[in-house]
Amino acid sequence: MTNTELRSALVRGREAVDETVAFWLTVNGKWEEETATARLCEQSAPYLRPITFNRPQEARIGADWLWWFIDRDTDRCFGMLCQAKNLKKDGKRWTIGFDQANKNGMQIKLLLSAADSLDVPATYILYCGNEEYRAGLQCRAHSTSDCTICPRAGVSVLSALGAEYLYDRDPTGCAVTAFQRSQPLEDLVAPKAPDGAMWETNFESCTGDVQKFLNQPQYGAARVAKQLFDQVSALRSTVFTKAHPSFELAVVPRGNPVYDLLPADRGHFSRPYFRDVLRGLRRSVPQYVRDAEAGRVDRLPAEVTAAVDKIIITYL
Numbered sequence: 001m002t003n004t005e006l007r008s009a010l011v012r013g014r015e016a017v018d019e020t021v022a023f024w025l026t027v028n029g030k031w032e033e034e035t036a037t038a039r040l041c042e043q044s045a046p047y048l049r050p051i052t053f054n055r056p057q058e059a060r061i062g063a064d065w066l067w068w069f070i071d072r073d074t075d076r077c078f079g080m081l082c083q084a085k086n087l088k089k090d091g092k093r094w095t096i097g098f099d100q101a102n103k104n105g106m107q108i109k110l111l112l113s114a115a116d117s118l119d120v121p122a123t124y125i126l127y128c129g130n131e132e133y134r135a136g137l138q139c140r141a142h143s144t145s146d147c148t149i150c151p152r153a154g155v156s157v158l159s160a161l162g163a164e165y166l167y168d169r170d171p172t173g174c175a176v177t178a179f180q181r182s183q184p185l186e187d188l189v190a191p192k193a194p195d196g197a198m199w200e201t202n203f204e205s206c207t208g209d210v211q212k213f214l215n216q217p218q219y220g221a222a223r224v225a226k227q228l229f230d231q232v233s234a235l236r237s238t239v240f241t242k243a244h245p246s247f248e249l250a251v252v253p254r255g256n257p258v259y260d261l262l263p264a265d266r267g268h269f270s271r272p273y274f275r276d277v278l279r280g281l282r283r284s285v286p287q288y289v290r291d292a293e294a295g296r297v298d299r300l301p302a303e304v305t306a307a308v309d310k311i312i313i314t315y316l
Helices: 003-028 033-044 107-118 160-169 174-181 185-189 208-215 220-236 273-278 287-293
Strands: 049-052 065-070 077-086 088-090 093-095 122-127 155-159 249-251 261-263 310-315
Touching: 003 033, 003 155, 003 185, 033 077, 033 122, 065 220, 077 107, 077 220, 093 174, 107 122, 107 160, 122 160, 122 174, 155 160, 155 174, 155 185, 155 220, 160 174, 160 220, 160 273, 174 220, 185 220, 208 220, 220 273, 261 273, 287 310
Parallel strands: 065 310, 077 122
Antiparallel strands: 049 310, 065 077, 088 093, 122 155, 249 261
């Protein structure tokens, strides 16, 4: 499968979500995340393969699915825990719902905790509606009437670690900055071109292999990981302090990670951001993903079934 084929599938999915959102806004002024997710998967098939299993309603912690991107040739993979959220209008104010809570606590904290148990980063899949719905709201790179990003932002992705920081900094205005810091789903998963070198505050503290990851073009699962990492790295760069030398590096102990020695700097985040994202990049596919793929959902570990009700697999 080429990036072109996957990208076309994700575009179909995003367009279908935009149409669904527009329909339900006309009918009753709102839409459900579950409906949008179903349309995304349906129209992106077979490139997004959802594997569902039952989860008790009382076990819900805020996550919706666990997404694994797998390289066909090498078995290298990248996983991320996903929570769908709607971009909503509240009068003249935009909201996303990062402040939602249940009896177990604030959902954004529960989402990050669940991601820790799975050793993957947490992300938000943002359903933002079409351009008509988002009138007056522009992407961060917007400069002309011919913007190439805004028309494709109906389904976007944002690191939950970044969302937590944006919410803590500005609870009432974070929806706008969250939208601006997110990126269209098709750009994260299936870019048109390989990425280039990126600037990173802690570049000099990285080991040689991590420096190559940041400096050299990446493909497949590593490309997805690098795109997500770039989101949090860009936020980190807004605070010009570096990690204390005595805490320069930390080990990623579990999950057969590609990079197991990473800078421990957390900047203004709640946890070290290198580890938060790059622990999801693995040398081989976890066994529970293979079990789910083969229909052996009864073998899935409790930390998976307690967090999500489906796994989505995408081959790159």
